[in-house]
Amino acid sequence: MFIEMDLQSEVPLYAQLVDQLIEGIASGALHPGDPLPSVRSLAADLGINLHTVNKAYTLLKQEGFLQVHRKQGVVVNAEGMPGVTEAFERKLDAQLKTLAAEAAVRGLSAEAFAEKCAGAYRSAITGGGESL
Amino acid sequence: MTIQDWSWTTLTIFGLTLLLSALVFSLTANYGLRALLFGVYVPEEERQLPSIAALRRRYQLRVWIAAAVIFAAGAAWILAVNDEAALYTPLAALLQIAVCGALFFSSRREALRLKAERGWGVEASGKRVAGLHSRLGNLTVSDKWFAVHGVVVAACVVCAIVFWDRIPDSLATHYGINGEPDRISNKSIGTVFLMNFFQLFLIGLFWFVQYSIRASKLQLDPRQPNRSLEKQRRFRKVNSAFLMGFSLLLILFFGVLQGFMIYEWPQQAMNIVLVAFLIVLIGSILVLVVYLSRKGLDPQPNTPPDERHWRAGGLFYYNPDDAALFVHKQFGVGWTFNMARPMAWVILSGVIAVPLLLVLISVLLT
Incomplete structure (x- = not known):
């Protein structure tokens, strides 16, 4: 799956990343337990600031879409999605x-x-x- | 061997050194991205322009003329003076690098003029694409191959220990380019194993190069992310395999050099080894570049570079808003640092400091 950022969009970059990751999970492009790239390497490949990716990952983790494992790094929550809150x-x-x-x-x-x-x-x- | 024979081997090594650097310089015009003309982005529909091909050809012609003139002057000097040629090869190589650098920047100016004339506006697309799974699987050959290097170093060390008593008490620790020793030191751990320290340093350096190939930015072409990802992965794998072989050759070369130092192998043979080493080096670089261009493998996506962040005519990348430490060069061969990252400065000073430290230690030990 590819992440596409529009640097000229009015939507903040972290929000674009959050939206696309959730869309990826919804469409089945990302499965529970799938590994995501580290904050550093995704930020490097997109040519954007570390904090932008970190903010998106942190939000998604707080919501329960992602998990951070000590060994595997960031993964799509393997224990299921957070449900309707x-x-x-x-x-x-x-x-x-x-x-x-x-x-x-x-x-x-x-x-x-x-x-x-x-x-x-x-x-x-x-x-x-x-x-x- | 007569003095005349020496000057012929000196000439050969001199010529091959110049040939190697002329080759590297003339290939910078072709290696890599067609979209960039001396670091200047050319829009897709303009790339077939005859004046672009002419500019590339003119630059290459000038590089070869400069190499030929420097070679002729140096050769005349070596044949006339017939001694102390050691100094001239590095000097001539430095001169050639300076001249070719100047040629490159004059070509870049012409490219910029062409850009102004034809109105190549760089419409930075503002789109960035990255693959979430592009780093799964191997981007380089396995680091386990360095075990082969390790075995070579171990063999060199073990031989030196086994034959310790046969090693003479005074060693030639420095050779002129004509193969004659011009500095003698006493036998000690530092002098006998000097080359092994260098070998270990080289293994460390090349491991780091492999790491940087893996870690460097994988920027994709937003219009065809899959294709550009595939190309970049292949490009990295091929370069990584080449460098693995090249580093092994270098380690072997230093091992042979150690052999000449401590086992008193005939000095004439050393010139043959040096000539063979240079020929293999030139040949393998040619094969690599031809292979990469035949397969159409690009080092980076076909998108205009963000010119605000490439400073000093595209030589240095400085972008505090980019998390990447390693980025692909705008022109020339290989990867470079994002100078806005403090780690870039730490690594650069380390790469310069460690060999200096090795030399210092070996001087203190002798």
Whole structure:
């Protein structure tokens, strides 16, 4: 699996990395227990600061998506994913609300909006968003 | 052997040394990335431009003319003066490096002029791609091969211990380029085993080179990450295998040198060994470069370099926001340091300090 960073994007680099790693797990490109490169080597290959990668890994570890082993280094959590937490539901609600409001103002129907959501979900779990 | 014979072997070694450095310089124009013309990025659609090929040819022609002139002047001098040629080979090599360096930078200026004329804007894409699994599997040949080097060193040491009584009390510790000893030292641990210390240092140095090949930045081409990853992996493996063989040759060479020092092997043979060593070196470098270019193996992705971070005309890389310690050079052969990392300075001073320390210890021991 490849990580692609857009240095000119408004999305912070650490957030781009977090999103892509979660997308990788969702699509099955990354399996539980899969090793990830060390902070140093991923930062070096991307040509970005150590702290950026470290921040992304730390966030994902706190959420329970990643584990840090003393021997194996950073791996995708082998004991399963964190599940739907209250914090996640709040985040989901907030982001959906923003998008739903704009969709309504722009005249997108509730059905079309729901269909978009379902489509995004399907393509996330099949990796449809990625070019194969 | 007559004096005339000596000057012919001297001339051969002199010529081969110049040939080697001329070869390395003329190949810097071809080795590696087609996208870079003397460190200047050329957009894809402009690479077939006749003036680019002409610029490369002109540079190479100048390098060979410079080598020929230096060789002719040096040869005339050696034949006329017929002694103390030891000094001239390194001096001539240094002169050649200075001249070729100047030629390189004048070609780079021409490339920059071409860039301004043709308006090669560097649209730094701002996209960076890295593989999460690109470092799984071996990027270099196994370090276990260094065991062979170790066996060679051990054999040299064991022989010296076994034949200790046969080793003469005064040893030639320094040779002129004509093969005649010009410094004699007393027999001691330091002088007998001097070459073995150098061998150990070389093993350490080449282990570090292998490590740096593994550790250096694996930047991929965002448009075709898979292909560029495959190419870079192959490039590293081939270079690593070459360097493993080359370091073994160097260790063997130092072992033979030790043999000449302590077992009083005939001195004429040493010149033959030196000539053979240079020929093998030149031949293997040629084979490596031809192989890499035939297979189209690039050392780095086909993307414009970030020119803000390449200082002094592309010689040094300085980027505090890049975690990479080793990066591929913009031109020339091999990898270089990110000078913004303190570790780069630590390693550089170590590489300079350790041989100095070895020489100092051997001087103190004698």
